[in-house]
Amino acid sequence: MDNWEEVHEKWTSFQNLDPSLKKELDHLAGDKKKLEDAFYKELTFGTGGLRGVLGPGINRMNIYTVRKAVNGLAQYLKENTVNVYDRGVAISYDSRYMSQEFALETAKVLGAYGIRSYVFDELHPTPALSFAVRNLGTAAGVMITASHNPPEYNGFKVYNEDGGQITPAEASEIITFIQQTENELTVPYLERSELDNKELLNWIGEEIDNAYLEELAQISRLDDDGIKREKDLPIVFTPLHGTALELVTKGLRQLNFTNVDVVKEQAAPDPEFSTVDSPNPEEHQAFTMAIEEGKKSNADVLIGTDPDADRLGVAAKDDAGKYRVLTGNQLGSLLLDYILSHSDKAILTNGRLIKTIVTSELGRKIAAKYGVETIDTLTGFKFIGEKIRQFDATGETFVFGYEESYGYLISSFARDKDAVQAAILACEMAYYWNKQGKTLHDALHDLFEKHGFYLEGMSSLTLKGKEGSEKIAAIMESIRKEPLAEIAGLKVLEVEDYLSGERTFPENGSVEKIKLPNENVVKYKLDNDCWVCLRPSGTEPKIKCYFGVCSSSNQESVETLESLKTEMENVMNQV
Incomplete structure (x- = not known):
């Protein structure tokens, strides 16, 4: 990627830059740290889509990063989906800032490829979007949402023709097309009036709700x-x-x-979300x-x-x-x-x-x-x-x-x-x-009483920005290089590394394959049906540690769970 300052210059010198984004960039002028964070990398398109903080820059959610994602999606659909132009794409959105605008931007870019859009006429839940894809038989679906993230976030989730979130294999192909889009500022799109004239914009009303x-x-x-x-x-x-x-x-x-x-x-x-902290x-x-x-x-x-x-x-x-x-x-x-x-x-x-x-x-x-x-x-x-x-x-x-x-x-x-x-x-x-x-x-x-007192918990560390990403990577690297032999007095029986796809048995050193896709996750299975799992979040700047315990009494389970949490929090903080 170009130097972040060069990308920043490209944006500031773009004559047709969206006025609201231009105003925000002017406000950030001189704040080198914030500008670097906004431009040092592209907002990651993960296995479900985009999610990030709203604002100007290639590492932010805005009309240009959305257009680039849609451009890649449109090209993927052209190459991989039967009758995409007539079947079209279903689009919904939630109550967040810019959600309705991003939904329309999605339709505008799809329209430039001649792909019809079916957009909900008012905000609707994610499951309604999933259902609409199946009910209407569309080639794909897009949901504009950041789920439960803080108010400054928004997101772009992609659904396949089955109404499910795109699989890692599908996401990989879409990412390839996105990366072929050289300039997010010049992605082709149609104006709203052109969409209407060409009958490429259709509004979903109560018929989907009733179904x-x-x-x-x-x-x-x-x-x-x-x-x-x-x-x-x-x-x-x-x-x-x-x-x-x-x-x-x-x-x-x-x-x-x-x-x-x-x-x-x-x-x-x-x-x-003014009445709640989250x-x-x-x-x-x-x-x-x-x-x-x-x-x-x-x-x-x-x-x-x-x-x-x-x-x-x-x-x-x-x-x-x-x-x-x-x-x-x-x-x-x-x-x-x-x-x-x-x-x-x-x-x-x-x-x-x-x-x-x-x-x-x-x-x-x-x-x-x-x-x-x-x-x-x-x-x-x-x-x-x-x-x-x-x-x-x-x-x-x-x-x-x-x-x-x-x-x-x-x-x-x-x-x-x-x-x-x-x-x-x-x-x-x-x-x-x-x-x-x-x-x-x-x-x-x-x-x-029938099955055992199963208790679970989760701890997380929030580590924002470039520096935070590096710290999260360091924690996972440390766990892999120096695997734990016991946790809170419980012996490690198995270590499952989903990135390498291997399950290791420390007692005899044997190794077997895990029959699941590769992912950056490490899970420890312990004595007494207990376990610990470390996983960087795919949607938030966090590393999460999950815990599970079981015993014959609630009190014993509570105490064991607390011991596991305390020890693993110390492990993460030390790294």
Whole structure:
């Protein structure tokens, strides 16, 4: 790549530079560190797409980096997709700054290639985009979102014709075409009026919502009478200023849930996410307002979705009557058990649970009880979607997919994690257990008593910018060069290095191949069914360390988990 100062000069001297970006560059003039960070490298197009901070520069999300990505996507589709011009591309967007603008920019560049676009006429969830690709039969899909990242971020996610996130192989080909685009400032595009004149811009209205809701109704495990029965279970819902309000409330109405309170202060879309520190249901502070609302209405269950509605958090009352947020692993285990216990045994004969390598092993235990095989994938729902697609050929039956980071899929009419589906079934599950005189926490305790007290945790280090990237690389290099023999007194039984694709057994030095794609991840399997996994985030400037433990008591699991976290945090900080 050219020297960053040369790239900066190219931008500042470009006569037709977008006025708002030019103004920002003028404001940054003289701040060499910030300018270098904006121009020293291109914003990485990962296995799902782009995600980054908004602003001018090739290492930022702006109309030019979006246009360059779309240019590569368009060329890839021309080379690899049948009838792309007529089938077109579906496009959706969330409530973030520039989301609607980036959606239209996507259509403009596709239009320059004669490729039709189908754009939602208002913001919509990620799962609705995934569904639209399948329903409309488009050649691909694009979702403008940065999920639960802070307000200064936005992103560009690409979906294949199956409605799943693009696979690593597909991403690699798209990246090749993107890299062939020499100048992001001069990517061809059509103006809005030209798109209209050539009938290359089509707006998606309520017809897709209605089709989605029809499919959503089918995920219920209730019989016809159960669906028709009015359900007054008190529910509080917060969309956290995002996209889920309409589909979730309509979905609950379909099942005759009549006592649903929406957190009014968080109902309207807001790119600042002004009522929360982070619009992420993984962060318990995001439930602060929902908990206050729940206290007023004595709600049985609280549900919260992230801005693009692909992640769901749930809180329920514990033994002391206080609302406690379930972890992603806990909610996934509860949903899995509810689904399998209410499924035809004949269907489960060939059934498959799909989870990631950092997701709780409790799911495997539950699935085995019902005769369902568990398949592990790398971290990222794209791998779960890819597996579901393979089932079309193998004849295996998808019964549930989930990951620890609050992502769930119940029915494969969508092919990415779907918080709308999960929200509806979580409320139905809470209603079922309520009729048995139990809360969700009671049901969870029953699972622990049956299968063991599985607890999981995660620590992360945020290391921003060029210097941060180098530190993250140093931590992973250190772990590989000097593998740990024991962690918190627990002996290392296996070391799985997914970058080399090898599983090593320290006791005898034997090595075997891992049958998963290569990725920068190291996992330690320890005594007593415990494990630790280190992984740099693909979407945030973080390195994450995951932990899993199991014992015969909650107290023992809590203590072991804390010991693992303390030791691994020390390891990362020392490096």
